[in-house]
Amino acid sequence: VSIITLLTDFGVNDEFVGVMKGVILSVNPAARIVDITHAVDPQDILQAAFLINAAWSYFPTGTVHVVVIDPGVGSQRSIVAIQKAGHIFLAPDNGVLTLLLEANDIGEAVRVENPEFFLHPVSDTFHGRDIFAPVSAHLSAGLVMRQLGTDILPRQLIRLSIPKTKAIRPNELSGIIISVDRFGNLITNIHQSELKCVDDLSDGREPEIAIGDQTIVGIHRSFHQASAGESLAIIGSRGYLEIAVNCGNAAALFKAKRGDPVHVRWQEKHPCR
Amino acid sequence: VSIITLLTDFGVNDEFVGVMKGVILSVNPAARIVDITHAVDPQDILQAAFLINAAWSYFPTGTVHVVVIDPGVGSQRSIVAIQKAGHIFLAPDNGVLTLLLEANDIGEAVRVENPEFFLHPVSDTFHGRDIFAPVSAHLSAGLVMRQLGTDILPRQLIRLSIPKTKAIRPNELSGIIISVDRFGNLITNIHQSELKCVDDLSDGREPEIAIGDQTIVGIHRSFHQASAGESLAIIGSRGYLEIAVNCGNAAALFKAKRGDPVHVRWQEKHPCR
Amino acid sequence: VSIITLLTDFGVNDEFVGVMKGVILSVNPAARIVDITHAVDPQDILQAAFLINAAWSYFPTGTVHVVVIDPGVGSQRSIVAIQKAGHIFLAPDNGVLTLLLEANDIGEAVRVENPEFFLHPVSDTFHGRDIFAPVSAHLSAGLVMRQLGTDILPRQLIRLSIPKTKAIRPNELSGIIISVDRFGNLITNIHQSELKCVDDLSDGREPEIAIGDQTIVGIHRSFHQASAGESLAIIGSRGYLEIAVNCGNAAALFKAKRGDPVHVRWQEKHPCR
Numbered sequence: 008v009s010i011i012t013l014l015t016d017f018g019v020n021d022e023f024v025g026v027m028k029g030v031i032l033s034v035n036p037a038a039r040i041v042d043i044t045h046a047v048d049p050q051d052i053l054q055a056a057f058l059i060n061a062a063w064s065y066f067p068t069g070t071v072h073v074v075v076i077d078p079g080v081g082s083q084r085s086i087v088a089i090q091k092a093g094h095i096f097l098a099p100d101n102g103v104l105t106l107l108l109e110a111n112d113i114g115e116a117v118r119v120e121n122p123e124f125f126l127h128p129v130s131d132t133f134h135g136r137d138i139f140a141p142v143s144a145h146l147s148a149g150l151v152m153r154q155l156g157t158d159i160l161p162r163q164l165i166r167l168s169i170p171k172t173k174a175i176r177p178n179e180l181s182g183i184i185i186s187v188d189r190f191g192n193l194i195t196n197i198h199q200s201e202l203k204c205v206d207d208l209s210d211g212r213e214p215e216i217a218i219g220d221q222t223i224v225g226i227h228r229s230f231h232q233a234s235a236g237e238s239l240a241i242i243g244s245r246g247y248l249e250i251a252v253n254c255g256n257a258a259a260l261f262k263a264k265r266g267d268p269v270h271v272r273w274q275e276k277h278p279c280r
Numbered sequence: 281v282s283i284i285t286l287l288t289d290f291g292v293n294d295e296f297v298g299v300m301k302g303v304i305l306s307v308n309p310a311a312r313i314v315d316i317t318h319a320v321d322p323q324d325i326l327q328a329a330f331l332i333n334a335a336w337s338y339f340p341t342g343t344v345h346v347v348v349i350d351p352g353v354g355s356q357r358s359i360v361a362i363q364k365a366g367h368i369f370l371a372p373d374n375g376v377l378t379l380l381l382e383a384n385d386i387g388e389a390v391r392v393e394n395p396e397f398f399l400h401p402v403s404d405t406f407h408g409r410d411i412f413a414p415v416s417a418h419l420s421a422g423l424v425m426r427q428l429g430t431d432i433l434p435r436q437l438i439r440l441s442i443p444k445t446k447a448i449r450p451n452e453l454s455g456i457i458i459s460v461d462r463f464g465n466l467i468t469n470i471h472q473s474e475l476k477c478v479d480d481l482s483d484g485r486e487p488e489i490a491i492g493d494q495t496i497v498g499i500h501r502s503f504h505q506a507s508a509g510e511s512l513a514i515i516g517s518r519g520y521l522e523i524a525v526n527c528g529n530a531a532a533l534f535k536a537k538r539g540d541p542v543h544v545r546w547q548e549k550h551p552c553r
Numbered sequence: 554v555s556i557i558t559l560l561t562d563f564g565v566n567d568e569f570v571g572v573m574k575g576v577i578l579s580v581n582p583a584a585r586i587v588d589i590t591h592a593v594d595p596q597d598i599l600q601a602a603f604l605i606n607a608a609w610s611y612f613p614t615g616t617v618h619v620v621v622i623d624p625g626v627g628s629q630r631s632i633v634a635i636q637k638a639g640h641i642f643l644a645p646d647n648g649v650l651t652l653l654l655e656a657n658d659i660g661e662a663v664r665v666e667n668p669e670f671f672l673h674p675v676s677d678t679f680h681g682r683d684i685f686a687p688v689s690a691h692l693s694a695g696l697v698m699r700q701l702g703t704d705i706l707p708r709q710l711i712r713l714s715i716p717k718t719k720a721i722r723p724n725e726l727s728g729i730i731i732s733v734d735r736f737g738n739l740i741t742n743i744h745q746s747e748l749k750c751v752d753d754l755s756d757g758r759e760p761e762i763a764i765g766d767q768t769i770v771g772i773h774r775s776f777h778q779a780s781a782g783e784s785l786a787i788i789g790s791r792g793y794l795e796i797a798v799n800c801g802n803a804a805a806l807f808k809a810k811r812g813d814p815v816h817v818r819w820q821e822k823h824p825c826r
Contacts, residue, residue: 019565032587
């Protein structure tokens, strides 16, 4: 089985995604194509970086993941293919793969240069169709990566500056809202590993989570530990701290949006330090 | 061929649906996955109950239908798998399968409990990924249902209170709008079987359909029996009475929404009674 | 491999598209189904005519393209199947295939009449489910077109009046905006072939593109030849003149919408004439 995932900012109202799939199936009729999402905000590389990081590992080894958030199409930016944990990622070299690079487990990495695997004539406006689609199809059919172009070192890849959490006091961690999901859950950049001692805490030492002028006490395991309509903090399915409302919409309740600050405070100093 | 359909309230802007597909294909690479819709309003079990009821029978025998409208995720609610007419349905036991139970033709029914078929660690927030996806994949690959857990009786399943039509006078039936489709057609809960004598009616005995302070005379067979922009009543593709506007939008014209009342009135008493 | 593409105005919030796929897979379990888009504005035949024209040729020979923009469902309008360049198109005979007919390379063309290949009972409201889906599945499985009904001549097919460009002066061409894509790019009906001498022009003879009370000088090859936030004219991926904003939204900047006029002016007379 040869699976290709697509993650783009193309939307689904125009013909762009369908055209990419047509090109893929023209090259590799056996490819299985799965949409991650096409609703990334136009040119929002950071948003896509979190999405591909959240999704890729649930696919089988050998999957080819195509990420086309490509404001630099037609410029001198490179297209790269990298291997990681038996998966292949194909994307513009614009930082969209940043979070995948943090584990330092990149295998082969190449610049995609060989026009033999492109759809011609190659436009200057739609490389999704002319380069990403046919190259992903060839990769899914078993093309050896080095056929695509010259090797590059992982450290040469462009990386985004990812908003990091900060320990602003011995007992306080600050982060931000990275995204708001369909349910209005507020997904922060505070990973569960930064809170991991919390499980062992006894009463009175649970952290408070502050957003705007509101405070939530404690971190719950499931939405249902709060009453319907009540807000709670939870470790979400991506492994990050989320602020949610059971059977409700936290973004609406807190009037919160991406980029807003979130603080985690312990009564004493952070127990992991 | 092993087909899995997905009906959720996850939307398509986040990675949730793509992740479920990755998990499914990891378990059963031969699965064919079809989206019914992911645009159910968050936690709207009733809406989903009508959608799965409208869709399932058009798929081949053997299809596994996965319905994840799951406000109780992480609570003590059960997940169930039921057989009906050669299809398998996998859903939380929260009433979302209510309409499928009305025909009293449920075959095997089990509580899904066996962690052998789950993705571990099982979260308390995303059973779509951790339970529904892998279990559906195993079922589509031929897993025998009783392997999943203990038998339950269909009458033990939770059922929603479905809004029923009422005969409020000998010649008048009242119902409500159950949903509004993309074209603005107003789909009621009045099934054609409740109007079935109408076909035989001669002039002057056709029913009137009242919505708000407006009245529509007669039930048409196709949109084109009304002029462009004119309203009409029709038996829609789900088999229920709908109010439509030929080449227009009934929801906008009538300022109508889900839950609004609709009345059917005959000049004499209801001919079926 | 047997590929079926779907282009409809059904949206993805209701069960309509899922139901069509269920019917297709019931007839031909081996069919590969690709969505072009389901977000065509309700009953907007012209919009769909441009979309199918932009998409079809990127699919492999043998693909069956299904277009269901069908305001005449239930009326006397015909359904037709036509062959072109080794592809098959199945659509209502309402002009939605107009742009495909311009090349005068239609092979076989038939009226779809044989109920043997329909899903029964055939409704008067949802031929997507009852006729288009099963017929496309049979075609994808190798059904010979003449089995579907009587031959028709391409010139008998209904054609839309497509908005044409006009040479309003020796040095000026007028067109209109045909669609606005997800990025806010304004796609005109001015094909690159009408501008094709431009490549050879020396300085001072590049055309000006006028939209509203604004003017853009020259036609660029890629978005990146303008600064971020700057407007530019470009030949888009469909081969038509587009007005864009690098890393921005031209529809918002110019407050422009479909149908708005666009003018191309050369300092001297149009170099191609």
